[in-house]
Amino acid sequence: MIAAARAGDAAALEALLRVARPHIRRYAERYCVAQMAEDATQEALWTLYRRLPALRSVAAFPLWLLRIVARICFGLVSPLWRRIEALQDDSQSAAGPDDIELRLDLERAIEALPETHREAILLFYFCELSVADTAARLGISREAVKVRLHRGRALIRDRLAGPIPAEEAS
The missing domain is CATH 1.10.1740.10 (RNA polymerase sigma factor, region 2, helix turn helix motif)
Incomplete structure (x- = not known):
């Protein structure tokens, strides 16, 4: 066959x-x-x-x-893990529960994105396509890809930052 x-x-x-x-x-x-x-x-x-x-x-x-x-x-x-590992403390030799939680939080934040932003983020960061290739794959302009990436990153950052606890806000 x-x-x-x-x-x-x-x-x-x-x-x-x-x-x-x-x-x-x-x-x-x-x-x-x-x-x-x-x-x-x-x-x-x-x-x-x-x-x-x-x-x-x-x-x-x-x-x-x-x-x-x-x-x-x-x-x-792997691009996801590389970005998460960059956030880790250099002195930490093994992945601890906090690292796993961070990875899961990042995964949830990406899943929570609107589909248009999620597609751009996944193609650009995870498939490692260029902005031009991402634009071609999505059938949109390069500028639109850049906007979706910018807004997607902002949404992920906001979701990962989460609400500030009351005692820290004071």
Whole structure:
């Protein structure tokens, strides 16, 4: 089936995508942030479709596919972790409960964004697309992307800052 799909057989390619999807999804659920697993699955299927002819050996397909999913998952998640880790104290050697809470708070803040801002934030920061590529993917101008990123960051910052407790406000 893989060889036929590589050769351009549309039916074999469709069957391969259908068979591979549950495996991709299971791997994405394990290595991606839960809410990003479906996006990672779709991106992996798209990459599989585009890059299958470049596969050198049919025997390498399972590992090749898992590496695609891993790169996508880590591409979606790693910029988030890098930004969170930059906020950590340098003296802290292991991730503590506060780090996990910060990561969860950031994830919730991103999920709470309006869809237009969330899409721009995810494409720019997590998929690491340029402003121009993000604009092309969303079908909007570069200026509109910059506005959405600015407003999205402000909303995330406000949500992470949260309300000031009464004793600190005085």
